[in-house]
Amino acid sequence: MTSLTVQQVNANLFIGHAMKSTYKLAVFLFIAILPSLGYSESILKLGEGVNLFAINGKEIPKGSGFLSTKSEFSLPDSGTNQILVSYTADIKNGDSYELEESELSVIKFAASDQQITLSAPSISSTKQLEAFSTHLNWSLTTSDNTPVSYKVNRLPLEGFRIGVDYEQKLSEFNRTSAEAAIPPAEAIAPPVEPIDAHDTEQAVILKMLQHWYKLASPETREKFKASL
Structure with missing residues (x-):
């Protein structure tokens, strides 16, 4: 075996250290x-009962939405973001409670390297849920409770939501003149x-x-x- 001088060993150690550094x-x-x-991220936190189905035109993994237990999601810090959400309320019906879901909302807002929380008003009756689905009065705030400006529209959707292609529905929505629509030319990079x-x-x-x-x-x- 070839022996190394002290100088050679030191030189090899120096080169290895330099490469690591x-x-x-x-x-x-x-x-x-x-x-x-433009690669930094913002964090979207979901309030109690809020269901997230898509971010920037891309459906989030299965097991999300109504069945999701995840409450925080990454958003690309690229200015404008668009999310598809709904709200599930615990409505009292006689002596029992039933879960009822609101209409789907498309929300467009700007995020810049910050934590944003999306929540809905307290809802305890079918009438309040119907009013919420009409007015779409969501609350969007930063970590210091500062309101975040947003645009919102209902996503036109009839019948059952099982098996719905949300990406296709959002693509169709984004070709309209709705306030919360994002034209294809303004498509946002994935997180x-x-x-x-x-x-x-x-x-x-x-x-x-x-x-x-x-x-x-x-x-x-x-x-x-x-x-x-």
């Missing part, structure tokens, strides 16, 4: 410039998965590739696949 610096710089590139400073080099690269792949058009994706 360079990588950590690269990760730090990448994380630091994310906000300036970015946060990058942890402790991720390995390959994990960071993977997250970056996944992010840019989501942003690419179908044609660009096919060209990318063909180039591999």
Whole structure:
């Protein structure tokens, strides 16, 4: 086995340390410039009884909406966001209580690296729920209880909601002149998965590739696949 001099060992240790330091610096710089590139995130918190079905035209995973137990969601910090929601109220009917759901609401608002909470007024009767579905008087506030301005419309939907393609419904809605609609030209990038400073080099690269792949058009994706 070839022996190494003290100088060679020290040199190898120095190079290894330098490479690790360079990588950590690269990760730090990448994380630091994310906000300036529009990749930072805001957090949407759901109040009691609020059901979230889609974010920026994309349906959230199954087990969400009425059946979801998750109350916090990431939003891309790109200015305007659009969400599809409803509210479930516990309505007293005689000696028992029944769960009744409001009409679907499309809400458009601006977020900028902040925590936002969406909640509904206290509802205890069918009449109050019907009034809420008409007026859509949601409450949208920041962590310091500052009101957030928003636009809202009902999503036209008839019959049962089981099996509804919310992405298609929102695509149709966004081609209208409704206040809460977002034209296709203003489509918002999907949320970015946060990058942890402790991720390995390959994990960071993977997250970056996944992010840019989501942003690419179908044609660009096919060209990318063909180039591999």
